[in-house]
Amino acid sequence: MEKLYTFLKYTFITLWTVFIVAPFLWAVSTSFKDFQSVNSKVTYIPWLDFEPTLEGWRVLVKSPARGGVDIVEPYFNSIFVTCTASLVSIVLGTLAAYALSRFTFKAGFVRNNDITFFFISQRIMPPIVLSIPFFIFLSTIGLLDSLLGLVVVYIVLLMPIAVWIMVDFFNRVPKELDETALIDGCNPYQAFYKVVLPNSIPGLIVAGMFCIIFGWIDFFFAFILTFTEVQLLPVKVVALNSSITPWWSLSASALISVAPLIIVAFVVERYLSKGNLSGALK
Amino acid sequence: MNFKHKFVFLFPGLFVLIGILIFPIIFTIRLSLSGWNSYTPEMNFIGITNYIRLFTDDPRFWESFFRLSFLSVTTVILQYVIGFALALMVWREIKFKRFFRVIFLIPMMTTPVIMTVIWRTFFHESLGPVNDLLGNIGVKPILWLSDPVIAKFTVIIVEVWQWTPFMFLLLLAGLLSLPKEPFLAAAIDGASPYRKFVYVTFPLMAPISIGAIIIRLIEASKIMDTVFVLTSGGPGTATETSSFYIYIKGLREFQMGYAATLSFTYLVIMIISLTIIAKVLTKLMIKE
Numbered sequence: 001m002e003k004l005y006t007f008l009k010y011t012f013i014t015l016w017t018v019f020i021v022a023p024f025l026w027a028v029s030t031s032f033k034d035f036q037s038v039n040s041k042v043t044y045i046p047w048l049d050f051e052p053t054l055e056g057w058r059v060l061v062k063s064p065a066r067g068g069v070d071i072v073e074p075y076f077n078s079i080f081v082t083c084t085a086s087l088v089s090i091v092l093g094t095l096a097a098y099a100l101s102r103f104t105f106k107a108g109f110v111r112n113n114d115i116t117f118f119f120i121s122q123r124i125m126p127p128i129v130l131s132i133p134f135f136i137f138l139s140t141i142g143l144l145d146s147l148l149g150l151v152v153v154y155i156v157l158l159m160p161i162a163v164w165i166m167v168d169f170f171n172r173v174p175k176e177l178d179e180t181a182l183i184d185g186c187n188p189y190q191a192f193y194k195v196v197l198p199n200s201i202p203g204l205i206v207a208g209m210f211c212i213i214f215g216w217i218d219f220f221f222a223f224i225l226t227f228t229e230v231q232l233l234p235v236k237v238v239a240l241n242s243s244i245t246p247w248w249s250l251s252a253s254a255l256i257s258v259a260p261l262i263i264v265a266f267v268v269e270r271y272l273s274k275g276n277l278s279g280a281l282k
Numbered sequence: 283m284n285f286k287h288k289f290v291f292l293f294p295g296l297f298v299l300i301g302i303l304i305f306p307i308i309f310t311i312r313l314s315l316s317g318w319n320s321y322t323p324e325m326n327f328i329g330i331t332n333y334i335r336l337f338t339d340d341p342r343f344w345e346s347f348f349r350l351s352f353l354s355v356t357t358v359i360l361q362y363v364i365g366f367a368l369a370l371m372v373w374r375e376i377k378f379k380r381f382f383r384v385i386f387l388i389p390m391m392t393t394p395v396i397m398t399v400i401w402r403t404f405f406h407e408s409l410g411p412v413n414d415l416l417g418n419i420g421v422k423p424i425l426w427l428s429d430p431v432i433a434k435f436t437v438i439i440v441e442v443w444q445w446t447p448f449m450f451l452l453l454l455a456g457l458l459s460l461p462k463e464p465f466l467a468a469a470i471d472g473a474s475p476y477r478k479f480v481y482v483t484f485p486l487m488a489p490i491s492i493g494a495i496i497i498r499l500i501e502a503s504k505i506m507d508t509v510f511v512l513t514s515g516g517p518g519t520a521t522e523t524s525s526f527y528i529y530i531k532g533l534r535e536f537q538m539g540y541a542a543t544l545s546f547t548y549l550v551i552m553i554i555s556l557t558i559i560a561k562v563l564t565k566l567m568i569k570e
Contacts, residue, residue: 005475009371009376012367012371013368013371013372013376013382016364016368016386017382017385019443020385020386020388020389020443021385022404023397023400023401023404023443026400026403026404026411027400030403038409039409041414042409042410042411042414044411088298092294092295092298093295095291095292095294095295096291096292096294096295096296098291099288099289099291099292100292102288103287103288103291103292105288105292115292115296119295119296119299121553122299122303123500123501124500124503124549124552124553124556125549126503126504126506126524126525126528126545126548126549126552127504127506127525128506128525128526128528128529128532128545129310129528129545129546129548129549130303130306131533132310132313132532132533132538132541132542132545133305133306133307133309133310133313134306136309137305137306137309152302153302155298155299155302156299156302156303159295159298159299163295187287188287189287189290192291213390213391216393217392217393217394219393219394219395219507219510220506220507220510224533233393233396234393234395234396237393237395237396237399238395238396238399238511240399247403250399250403251400251403254396254397254399254400257393257396258391258392258393258396258397261391261392262388262391262392264391265384265387265388265391266384268387268451269380269383269384269387272383272451272454272455272458273380273383
């Protein structure tokens with residue numbers, strides 16, 4: 001019985017691992033192919049099945065004028081938009097979460113929980129519902145097709161995540177901590193800044209990682225709200241998918257786009273194994 | 283404590299969010315009462331004509347809504363079952379525990395649209411590896427993307443690949459935060475692994491499970507990226523979800539007014555149904 005269970009367990013884990021890794025292996029292999037090896041028959045292993053070339057990768061750094069796909073600029077745009085929006089969301093979200101966790105708010109029938117729910121409920125909003133009004137809103141204030149405009153929109157996407165994680169986290173930081181600081185003569189801001197915040201680093205890191213993930217992987221807003229001036233990475237890669245698809249450069253650019261966040265998986269795992277995450281995520 | 287301080291903490295975030303959102307929401311409601319389209323691009327007032335059209339003369343919207351419900355409920359159930367199983371397997375000591383944890387987390391870190399582009403080549407009906415490998419063992423080519431029924435399952439496969447890690451992460455974090463005592467007690471009583479799961483682990487995990495399922499349902503109801511790249515709602519309308527239908531009406535056919543009506547109705551339905559689901563789940567999973 002025990003043996004059967006162990007056998008099934010490892011079989012399942014192995015199969016799932018293969019399922020997860022398969023598209024990546026396929027993409028790696030495809031990125032070294034040329035027209036011939038993609039279109040004649042299905043090939044897998046370089047040298048054995050086909051002659052690998054670096055063309056798919058070389059195209060990525062060529063200028064568009066010379067038939068390349070310039071993904072360097074979209075790359076930096078994506079980094080800029082994601083980081084700025086995450087930073088703003090974390091700062092504002094953490095402050096709001098602290099207020100919601102420590103003080104009581106009462107306005108009519110609205111209580112703390114309702115305010116928290118208001119923040120988090122913004123995630124329910126499907127991007128399509130917001131995209132049309134945002135389109136008109138941004139074009140009115142002249143921010144359509146600009147980095148700043150995207151940052152504004154991404155704040156709506158990310159702040160709910162920051163609030164959600166940080167409210168939960170602050171609820172677990174003992175209240176006595178701030179009370180002691182207040183008795184020692186700090187004002188509420190000093191208590192927050194000097195005492196609570198340094199004790200909340202794990203929560204902040206988790207919230208930050210989630211903001212970065214959900215900012216980096218967004219496609220739809222970038223797709224609707226930008227055209228030519230500014231392009232984000234996902235839009236650029238998907239644009240390659242149109243017309244006649246060069247699978248090799250498509251795969252290469254896809255791999256290079258998803259690479260940076262895979263590091264985040266390692267960081268998340270570290271926090272998980274150290275037990276810090278269980279407090280920050282529930 | 284001085285009560286003014288609390289507002290200093292809360293208001294910046296709250297007002298930034300309200301400030302950004304107030305225009306879009308009011309605008310959507312106003313737009314839904316207008317006949318804005320590519321022939322008359324203006325904010326006229328036509329009352330509830332759009333709403334009457336939606337409720338009496340638009341089966342396609344309701345079909346797309348039921349399709350979305352089917353897709354999101356199926357994917358979330360699969361994600362929950364698989365995610366929970368995976369979390370249980372790497373919760374306690376096993377070989378290469380940390381390696382598997384990292385592997386299981388990776389898909390959620392990747393951009394859905396970009397991975398879907400890869401999936402599209404993966405499931406390509408004549409040049410993709412899946413049909414080729416299946417062909418080697420004598421299976422006829424499967425129409426992953428062009429058969430109305432199979433295309434739905436292709437979308438489900440991709441969604442499960444992409445988002446099971448999120449479920450896994452939430453559930454594993456929950457498992458790791460459970461108190462040790464109930465498990466010790468169960469061990470002393472000599473409970474079998476099965477009974478341990480049914481009477482100890484599962485009840486303790488119920489609140490966390492509910493939270494995770496609700497979060498995933500919210501995110502799954504927005505399925506859009508995957509469908510957009512993988513099938514573009516096709517073949518025909520076989521994988522068209524509500525968001526995609528609204529996108530077609532609004533930004534392809536430029537029936538802005540009608541699209542706003544769809545958006546607003548859809549949002550109201552989503553909020554009501556998610557609240558009901560949350561209540562029902564709480565009842566089902568937490569038995570007094």
